[in-house]
Amino acid sequence: MKIYLPWLKDYIRFDDSPGELADKLTLLGTETDYHLAQKTFFSDLRVAKVISSKKHPNADRLTLCKVQTKDGEFAVVCGAPNVRDGMKSVFAPIGTQLTPKFKIEKRKVRGEISEGMLVAEDEIGLSDDHSGIIELGENVALTKDVTEIIAENATIETDVTPNRPDCLSYFGMARETAILNNTNFSKPDTKYPETGAPIGSEIKVKIENPDDCPRYACRIVENVTIAPSPKWLQNYLVKSGIRSINNVVDLSNFVLLETGQPLHTFDLDLIKSGEIHIRRAKNGEKFLALDEKEYELTADNLMICDGDLPVAIGGVMGGEKSGVSKNTTKILIESAYFAPGIIRKSSKILGLASESSKRFERGVDPEGVIYALERLAQLLVQHAGGTARSGRIDEYPNPIVPNPIEFRISRANRIIGVDFTMEQIHEYFRKLEFTVEKVSDDMMVVKPPTFRPDLEREIDLIEEVVRLYGMQNVESDLTVNFHVQFRTSEENSIVDSVKQRMFGAGFDETYTVSMDRETADLRTFVRGSSVPISNPLSSDLSHMRQSILPGLLRAISFNLRRQHSDIRFFEIGTLFESDKKSETLAREYQAFAGAITGNYLMEHWSIEQPIPMSLFHLKGVLSGLSAFQNNSFQMLSATPDEYWQAKMEIRHGDETVGIFGILRAELLESYDIDQQVFAFEMNFDQFKKSAVDVRRLKHISNFPLINRDFSLVCDRSIPVGNMLNLFKSLKFSCEYRVEFVKYFEGGSVPDGKASRSFRFYFRGIGKNLTDAEIDGFMRKILAVAEKDFQVVLR
Amino acid sequence: MNIQVRIKEIRTEFDSEFSACLSLEDFNNLQRKYLSRKGIVASLFKEIPKLSADEKRSAGKHLNVLRKSVEEKISEAIQSFQKKKKIDLSMDVSLPGTPEIYGNKHILSQVMDEINSIFNEIGFSVETGPEVETDFNNFSSLNFPENHPARDMQDTFFITKDVLLRTHTSSVQIRVMMDKEPPLRFISPGRVYRNEAINARSHCMFHQVEGLYVDKNVTFAELKGTVEYFCKRFFGKDVALRFRPSFFPFTEPSAEVDISCFLCGGSGCRVCKHTGWLEILGCGMVDPNVFKSVGFDPEKITGFAFGMGVERPAMLKYGITDIRMFWENDIRFLHQF
Numbered sequence A: 001m002k003i004y005l006p007w008l009k010d011y012i013r014f015d016d017s018p019g020e021l022a023d024k025l026t027l028l029g030t031e032t033d034y035h036l037a038q039k040t041f042f043s044d045l046r047v048a049k050v051i052s053s054k055k056h057p058n059a060d061r062l063t064l065c066k067v068q069t070k071d072g073e074f075a076v077v078c079g080a081p082n083v084r085d086g087m088k089s090v091f092a093p094i095g096t097q098l099t100p101k102f103k104i105e106k107r108k109v110r111g112e113i114s115e116g117m118l119v120a121e122d123e124i125g126l127s128d129d130h131s132g133i134i135e136l137g138e139n140v141a142l143t144k145d146v147t148e149i150i151a152e153n154a155t156i157e158t159d160v161t162p163n164r165p166d167c168l169s170y171f172g173m174a175r176e177t178a179i180l181n182n183t184n185f186s187k188p189d190t191k192y193p194e195t196g197a198p199i200g201s202e203i204k205v206k207i208e209n210p211d212d213c214p215r216y217a218c219r220i221v222e223n224v225t226i227a228p229s230p231k232w233l234q235n236y237l238v239k240s241g242i243r244s245i246n247n248v249v250d251l252s253n254f255v256l257l258e259t260g261q262p263l264h265t266f267d268l269d270l271i272k273s274g275e276i277h278i279r280r281a282k283n284g285e286k287f288l289a290l291d292e293k294e295y296e297l298t299a300d301n302l303m304i305c306d307g308d309l310p311v312a313i314g315g316v317m318g319g320e321k322s323g324v325s326k327n328t329t330k331i332l333i334e335s336a337y338f339a340p341g342i343i344r345k346s347s348k349i350l351g352l353a354s355e356s357s358k359r360f361e362r363g364v365d366p367e368g369v370i371y372a373l374e375r376l377a378q379l380l381v382q383h384a385g386g387t388a389r390s391g392r393i394d395e396y397p398n399p400i401v402p403n404p405i406e407f408r409i410s411r412a413n414r415i416i417g418v419d420f421t422m423e424q425i426h427e428y429f430r431k432l433e434f435t436v437e438k439v440s441d442d443m444m445v446v447k448p449p450t451f452r453p454d455l456e457r458e459i460d461l462i463e464e465v466v467r468l469y470g471m472q473n474v475e476s477d478l479t480v481n482f483h484v485q486f487r488t489s490e491e492n493s494i495v496d497s498v499k500q501r502m503f504g505a506g507f508d509e510t511y512t513v514s515m516d517r518e519t520a521d522l523r524t525f526v527r528g529s530s531v532p533i534s535n536p537l538s539s540d541l542s543h544m545r546q547s548i549l550p551g552l553l554r555a556i557s558f559n560l561r562r563q564h565s566d567i568r569f570f571e572i573g574t575l576f577e578s579d580k581k582s583e584t585l586a587r588e589y590q591a592f593a594g595a596i597t598g599n600y601l602m603e604h605w606s607i608e609q610p611i612p613m614s615l616f617h618l619k620g621v622l623s624g625l626s627a628f629q630n631n632s633f634q635m636l637s638a639t640p641d642e643y644w645q646a647k648m649e650i651r652h653g654d655e656t657v658g659i660f661g662i663l664r665a666e667l668l669e670s671y672d673i674d675q676q677v678f679a680f681e682m683n684f685d686q687f688k689k690s691a692v693d694v695r696r697l698k699h700i701s702n703f704p705l706i707n708r709d710f711s712l713v714c715d716r717s718i719p720v721g722n723m724l725n726l727f728k729s730l731k732f733s734c735e736y737r738v739e740f741v742k743y744f745e746g747g748s749v750p751d752g753k754a755s756r757s758f759r760f761y762f763r764g765i766g767k768n769l770t771d772a773e774i775d776g777f778m779r780k781i782l783a784v785a786e787k788d789f790q791v792v793l794r
Numbered sequence B: 001m002n003i004q005v006r007i008k009e010i011r012t013e014f015d016s017e018f019s020a021c022l023s024l025e026d027f028n029n030l031q032r033k034y035l036s037r038k039g040i041v042a043s044l045f046k047e048i049p050k051l052s053a054d055e056k057r058s059a060g061k062h063l064n065v066l067r068k069s070v071e072e073k074i075s076e077a078i079q080s081f082q083k084k085k086k087i088d089l090s091m092d093v094s095l096p097g098t099p100e101i102y103g104n105k106h107i108l109s110q111v112m113d114e115i116n117s118i119f120n121e122i123g124f125s126v127e128t129g130p131e132v133e134t135d136f137n138n139f140s141s142l143n144f145p146e147n148h149p150a151r152d153m154q155d156t157f158f159i160t161k162d163v164l165l166r167t168h169t170s171s172v173q174i175r176v177m178m179d180k181e182p183p184l185r186f187i188s189p190g191r192v193y194r195n196e197a198i199n200a201r202s203h204c205m206f207h208q209v210e211g212l213y214v215d216k217n218v219t220f221a222e223l224k225g226t227v228e229y230f231c232k233r234f235f236g237k238d239v240a241l242r243f244r245p246s247f248f249p250f251t252e253p254s255a256e257v258d259i260s261c262f263l264c265g266g267s268g269c270r271v272c273k274h275t276g277w278l279e280i281l282g283c284g285m286v287d288p289n290v291f292k293s294v295g296f297d298p299e300k301i302t303g304f305a306f307g308m309g310v311e312r313p314a315m316l317k318y319g320i321t322d323i324r325m326f327w328e329n330d331i332r333f334l335h336q337f
C-alpha cells in the first residue's frame, strides 16, 4: 500500500525522513520501501511564485509568466493548464541538468524569451503525473529548500503481511509509527448535523445468517451533488495509488484507506423494496457487476439484495444497477463486517479481487464499522453538499469479543531466549492497546484490541513482544548443544562418487526442468502413466517428466544452435509416474541419464584428425561406473525400436533398469539436432541399492606379466561380447585377464566367418609361471571356445 | 650347419640390419626379431640341447656373447634415440597442451553442496522427501488454513484437489516429525514448484534448503546464532545481518533475514534496490499448531525452522542475472563455475 506522508501527518507528528521511517517500519514488521533516488539537480530547483501571467501572443496554449524565486525574477513561457497568478510552484532555472540530455537553457519560445521552466512531477522524476505543474501550498516560503519539500511530500510503499489487515490503512500505519516514536496518534472526530425522519422509516436490514455477516450498519445522506473532488482529495488518492472518480466515490475510498474499513454506497432511489437483505446467492443466479461483466454465482457468494434482487456481491463488488451515478442525490452508506472465510471464497470463485475483498478476507475491525460509517457521512456532508438523515441502522446480533489470552512471561522467555520482566512486557502491551490483567508474577490475562484479529494465542503475543523489543536486540546464541544423528544410508556418498567419475570422464552436470509435454517418448525404465498437472503453465510443461533424455536433448539442441557441437551431459534427477495406491498419487524415481555428441578428441595439432564420439565410448564410461560400484548390472543387446537405432538394455537380474544406445536421426530431428547422439538412462535407485562395497585388498603379485594371443575364426554372427564374457568367466590359479584386441574379415578368412583376436594376460602368484603351465591355460581356453563357438585357431 | 658358423652369420646379418635402422620403430622391430621369446637368438638357444657336451659349452658361451652384444647395441640405440628426442631444441614448447576434458558440477549442485556442508558442521543431517506432495504435508499441517490468504503467498501447481507439487521443502519437516521423535536437527534440500510465469527473475521451479531444529528448549536466540553462522560462512564473515519480523503460517515469531549488500557494501545499488540490504532467508520458531499436527506437545518441545532459495543466493554471489540460465545448460555457462 502506498502511504502519502502528508496524509499520514494528519494523524501523527514525526520528524523521521521518509527513508528513516521506512527502515523503522520494516524492522517493526511492515516491509516498507522508500525508493526515490535523490537527483543531483534537486538542489538547483527553487520555490517560485507566479507574479503575473498572460496569454502568449503567438500561441493559444502557452502562457507568458513572470515568476519570483529567492534568486530574483524570471520570464517563463509555460504550457501547463493550471498555471495562474499567485500560485506557488517549482522552478528549474537556467543550467539545471534535468536529464543527461536535457539542460535548461535561455531560449526563445515562439518569439518570447524563457529563462527557465516551471516543472510537472514527471519532469523531475517524482511520479508519472504530467497533468500540470507542481502546486505548492500558498504559505511555502520562497527560501524553502525544494529537496526538503520533496521529502515532506514523499510516498512510501508498504508490503503488508496477510496477518496484519490493520496495517492496510492510514490509521494502522499511524498506530505503528506511534509505537516507534513513543507517541500517540489521533483520529479525527465524526461530528455533523442530522435531520429528517429516522432512517428506520425508510429502510430495514435483514441478515439471513449472522455467521456470514456478523455486523451490518448503514446511514442515509441526502441532497448530495455529484461533482469532481476537491484538489486535496484528488491529490491524496492519486498519491496513494487510487484513481479519482467523483466526490462520493473518492470520499468512500478516502475512508477506506484512512480506516481500513471498506464502505459501499448505493443510490437509495434505486433500492425499491425498502429492505436490505443479506443472503447467500443461489447456484446459477446471474449478476451484472460494476465492472460491466455478468457473473454466474454460487452458494459461496454472499449477496446484498434489494428485497430479493441482488445489488452487490457482499464485500467484493457492487452492482451496475444500484451504484452511484451522476444523477444520484440520495445515498445509502453500507459499513459492514463480513466473515473473512466467505469473502475469500466468494472472491476466489469469481476471480474478483478488490481493495474491499482484500481487507474483508483478512479481517477488518468489527468495532471500526461505526466509526467509518460516521466518518463517510460527515465527509459527504462537508464535501458533497449532503444532509444526513437522523439515526443509523446497526445490525450486530452477536458482538465479536476477543477471547482473553493467558500469557506467561516464563514461556515467552523460554521461546525468545531473553529474560523479560513483567514491567517490560506490560509496557509493550500498553503501547499495543491491549487490556492486561495481572494474575500472578508470571501470568497475565490479555485482551487484544478488535483490530488485531491475528492475536488469538499466547504465541501470537510472544511474537508481539519480540517485535517491540526488536529482533535486532536479541543476542545470538550459538551454543552447540545438539544430538548427533546417524545417517541411515550411504546413498549420498554413492551420488558423489558417481558424479566424480562422470566429471573425470568429461561430462558436465545439467539441470533440466522436471515438467514436460504429455509424451511417452524416450522412457527407459519408467512404465506407469504420467502425472498430469491440473493447472499447468503451458502445454509444454503439462506433465511431470518420465525421462530425463528429452531435457538433455533440448539442452544439446540449445548448444548446437550456439555452435557448440562437442557435448557430454549427465543429470541425476527425479522421474514420476502415477500410482493410485500412494497418498501422493505418484511414485518418484531417481534417474541417472546422459547424452554425448560430437567429438571425443577435438581437433588439435598433435593428432591428424578429431576422433568422433561413439557408442563404445559411452559403453566404456558405463562399464567403468558399474565395475567401480561393484554392482551386478549387465548390458544386453536389444532389438532397435522407433527411438533407438542401436540399443542395449541395462539389466539387473531379470529386470530392465535402463537403456543405452544410439538415438534415431528422425527423433533427433524433432529436437532440431542434426548429428549423432549416444544416450543412456537408468534407474538410479536400483543402481544405488545394488552397489556393494567390496573394498578389500586383493593380493598384488610382483612376478612378471606374460601375455599370449589367440586369433579365433568362427561364424561372424557370434557376438564378440559373448566370447569375451565366456573368457572372462574362466578361472586360473594366477592373476588373469583378457582383452579383445582385433577384428578381421576377408583375406584368408572364409566368407561368413570372422577372425577375432584376444590377448590373455597371466601373472604367477608366489612364483613364476612356466611355459608348460601357460600352454595348459591356453589349451583350456581354446577348448571352451571350440566347444561353445566352434572356433578354429588361425 | 655348424652352430658356430651360424652364430657368425647371424652376427653379420644383425650388424647390417642394425646399420639400416632409421627410426625408433625400426629398432623396436629389430629387438623383437632378435630378442623376443620366439626370436632368432632364442631359437638358437633351443638347439643347444641337441649338441654334444663339448659343443654345448662353447656354443652356449658364444651365444651368450651374441645375445649380450645385440642387447647392448639395441638398447643403447633406443636410449640415445629417446635422449635425442628429449633434448630436441627444435621442439616448440609453447605449443598448446593436449586438451583434457573435465566435466563440471552444475553451479546449483555446488551451492547446495556448500550449504549442506556448512550445516553439517553444526550438526544438521540431510533429509529428503517427494516432490509430488499431499496438501496436508505441504499446507494444512503447516498451519495454512483452507480459505486463508496465506495460501496466496505461494501459487501452487495442483495434481488433484488434495495433491500438489510441493511449494517448499517444509513438507519434509512434517514427514520427518511424523516419523521420528525429538531431538531432530536436519536440513532438507530439493526442488520446489510455484505456478509463476517464467522470466529473467522468476521460474516455475527452483531449489530450496529448509532446516529444522526441534528439542526441549530451543530459542529464538539460537535461531539467530545458527542463521548468523550460516550467512557468515556462506557470504563472508564481514556481512551484517538484519532480522525483521515477518509472517509465515508455520512459524511464530517469524522473521525475514537480510544481509548487507556485498555488491555495494550497503551504500545502495540496483541489485539491493538502493536499500543496502538483500533478502536472503525466512525463519522463525515452529508454530505450536505445527507441533500439534505431528503429535508433539508444544508445551514440552520448541524448535526453529528456516528456509532459503538456492538460486537467489547463487545469483547474488556469482553475478548471474537471469534465472533461466540455470536451466538452459549452455556449456559456456556450465564451464564458468
Ligand SMILES: [Zn+2]
Residues within 6 Å of the ligand: B261, B262, B263, B264, B265, B266, B267, B268, B269, B270, B271, B272, B273, B274, B276, B277
Ligand atoms: Zn547494493
